[in-house]
Amino acid sequence: MMGYIQPSDGPPGQTGKGGEGMADHLDEPNLSPPGGDPSIDITDVYAFKKGNKKKSTLMLNVNPLTLSSSFNHRALYQLAVDTNGDARADIAFNITFTRPHSSQKVKVRRATGDDAREDEVEGDVIISGPTDTVLTAGQFKLFAGRRSDPFFFDLLGFLAGFAFTGSDFFADKNVFGIALEVPNKALGQNPNVGVWGRTLLPEEDDHDDDHDDDLMQVERMGRPAINTVFMKGARKREFNRGKPHNDPAEFTGDVVTVLKSFGHSDAEAAGLAAILLPDILTYNYESGAGFLNGRNLTDDVIDIELGIVSKGAVTTDGVAAHTDLLGVFPFMGPPH
Amino acid sequence: MEKINRRKFLTLVGVGSGAVAGGAMLSGAGLLGGPSGDKSSGTFSFRAVSGLPGGALPSYASYVVQGNVNVAARSGVVARAVYAGYPGAMSTIALPGLSQVVRVTDVREAEGAVDITGVIDDRSQLRPGEDAVVQIRVDRSRGVAWTGFLGQNVEMRLQA
Numbered sequence: 001m002m003g004y005i006q007p008s009d010g011p012p013g014q015t016g017k018g019g020e021g022m023a024d025h026l027d028e029p030n031l032s033p034p035g036g037d038p039s040i041d042i043t044d045v046y047a048f049k050k051g052n053k054k055k056s057t058l059m060l061n062v063n064p065l066t067l068s069s070s071f072n073h074r075a076l077y078q079l080a081v082d083t084n085g086d087a088r089a090d091i092a093f094n095i096t097f098t099r100p101h102s103s104q105k106v107k108v109r110r111a112t113g114d115d116a117r118e119d120e121v122e123g124d125v126i127i128s129g130p131t132d133t134v135l136t137a138g139q140f141k142l143f144a145g146r147r148s149d150p151f152f153f154d155l156l157g158f159l160a161g162f163a164f165t166g167s168d169f170f171a172d173k174n175v176f177g178i179a180l181e182v183p184n185k186a187l188g189q190n191p192n193v194g195v196w197g198r199t200l201l202p203e204e205d206d207h208d209d210d211h212d213d214d215l216m217q218v219e220r221m222g223r224p225a226i227n228t229v230f231m232k233g234a235r236k237r238e239f240n241r242g243k244p245h246n247d248p249a250e251f252t253g254d255v256v257t258v259l260k261s262f263g264h265s266d267a268e269a270a271g272l273a274a275i276l277l278p279d280i281l282t283y284n285y286e287s288g289a290g291f292l293n294g295r296n297l298t299d300d301v302i303d304i305e306l307g308i309v310s311k312g313a314v315t316t317d318g319v320a321a322h323t324d325l326l327g328v329f330p331f332m333g334p335p336h
Numbered sequence: 337m338e339k340i341n342r343r344k345f346l347t348l349v350g351v352g353s354g355a356v357a358g359g360a361m362l363s364g365a366g367l368l369g370g371p372s373g374d375k376s377s378g379t380f381s382f383r384a385v386s387g388l389p390g391g392a393l394p395s396y397a398s399y400v401v402q403g404n405v406n407v408a409a410r411s412g413v414v415a416r417a418v419y420a421g422y423p424g425a426m427s428t429i430a431l432p433g434l435s436q437v438v439r440v441t442d443v444r445e446a447e448g449a450v451d452i453t454g455v456i457d458d459r460s461q462l463r464p465g466e467d468a469v470v471q472i473r474v475d476r477s478r479g480v481a482w483t484g485f486l487g488q489n490v491e492m493r494l495q496a
Contacts, residue, residue: 026420027396032427067429156434156463159388159397159418160486165463169433232394233424261392 023151023224023301025064025170027231028240031219032067039068040075040199042221043175044151047195047283047294050331055139055181056285056294057331058093060197063176066146066335070100071131076121076200076215077178083188087245087278091188092116094123095144095178097131104131106144108180119200119215127180134329141181141329148324148333149175150297151224154317162310168319172336179330184285191287194280195294196222196244217241222279223292224301229309230255230276244278251277263311272308297325297332378408380450382474384481384492387423395422397431399490401472401483405443405452412440414454414472416483423493436461438470449475 023044026032031041039062046059058079062071071077076096080089094109111123127137132145149170157164187193198220202213219240221227231239231254239251252273259269283294291299298321306314324333383402387395398421403414417435421427438454445451452472456462463486472483474494481492 026427026429030425032420032429036427038429065429065432155431156486159399160488161389161391163486163488165486167464169431173432228396229393233422236394236422237425258392258394 023153024219024221024227025151027227027236028219030237037068037072037075037201038065039063039070039072039176040077040201040219042197042199042219043149044224045079045195045197045221045281045295046150046297047281048290048296049285049288049294050296051328054184056184056187056283057179057181057329058195059180059297059330059332060095060178061147061149061151061175061332062178062199064149064173066174066176068176071097071104071106071144071176072201073097073099073104074202074213076119076198078198078200079178079180080116080196080198081187082194082244082280083190085192085194087194087247087280088243089116091186092123093126093180093182094121095180096121097144105129106131106135106142106178108140108142110186119217121215139183140186141179143177143179143330145176146174146335147177147330148322148335149173150322150325150332151175152300152319152322153302154319157317162306162314164317166318168322171319171322174335177330177332179332181329187285191285193283193285194222194244194278195283196220196280217243220244220279222281223276224295225305226255226276226279229305230258239279244280247278248274259309262309262313268311297321379404379406379412380476381405382476382481383495384474384483385423385426385495386490386492388418388485388490390490397421398423398426399485399492400426401481401492403438403440403452403472405440405450405474407443407445407450410440410443412443412452412454414438414440414452414470416470418485433463436470438472448477449473 025043028041030036041064043061043064049056060079079093081091083090092111096107098105107128108126109123110126115122127135127140127142129135135142151170152168154164155169198217200215200217203216227236227239235254255273255276256269259272287293290296291301303316381404386399388397388399398419401416405412415437418431419426420429436456439457440452440454442453454470456468474481479494481494482489
């Protein structure tokens, strides 16, 4: 069985805690106005265990700055799960929404095998109901709706070239959160899984709501920051349209180029790139450790990234996890 | 000198108030043309763009500075904002808290460039510790401009 490269497999001299930092907000200009739909712009993906040891929470957040007023009823929002380390989905949680009227309804289907790899709305419905409400069906829980953005980062300091200001740009921002609590067994028998999020739109708009269209992937994200930090210009869009199993062949050069510009040797850069790609959030659902084992809402992925990318020259942006997080599902704080 | 508030500035540069109300949706395109001059009136307009962050990291956002300046009268208005998207694919989403309107208080020509001094009258547009006085240099012969961003001097490309 193939396995994901863990941080301890990285190049000599690493601390064993590799990673990357900035999330995915607004990384796909084609999804921004004019002409784009921010509601399918992925901001973050999380996978963690909290409370019940036999359950995990997968989270797909979209709609940075809540620029859109609703989920896209034509889109497929997907949480993909690789159970055998080949960077291809073996399980997919396919999330769709009804047309927005006074409110929206959400439906989650679970697809497996070949169905999980299709760019279509496949699978059996496991949970459904109105948005902005915690839903329960058997061992599954679901929340989809406006929440406080749990991502924390001194974005302005980053834009100023690591001249950090100590202010958390996202402290008062909202997103549309999709939180899905699943029994671990719904993620497969192998506890070492890979998780990533995708959003897809119909290739052609037939103006119906039956979700039976041929879909095209427009955004994807596993670990935070891969696209934002390492992909330049038009490569951002190419990366968003890509598939994780192709990442090492298609995007290693982009990652290596950035790492080398910060002083990493060829070997170091190649070693780190092999950790960062494919862009999948590795997660052992039997472990409570945080990032790189999954990603908790409180994991300071930025600080981890800064140290790695800058080769230790920058170690922190000076901001910490938000204090509005909830101790219970859906864990994200109430909207501002 | 007359103070120019945000609404008046946007009227001058042709943006309706509706576009401003949302803040984050302020249009970054088409407010003003490229660097152009009018010798009879002594005015010129410019628009300069730079990717942020600069340096080795791929740009994530675009810093846009654009304005109308009357060299003879040493007056004018300049807008500064940061838009999501790198310069080649800039969106119309202005990142909240980073849009500023600068009232020009002095204009000097030196070494083929124009040095513009201005002030941000609306103190709510200032970041903590940020100076309200703004310096901008526009060098049309070289096609570049410079101004500050969070204490860093940013070189920007003038757009035609």
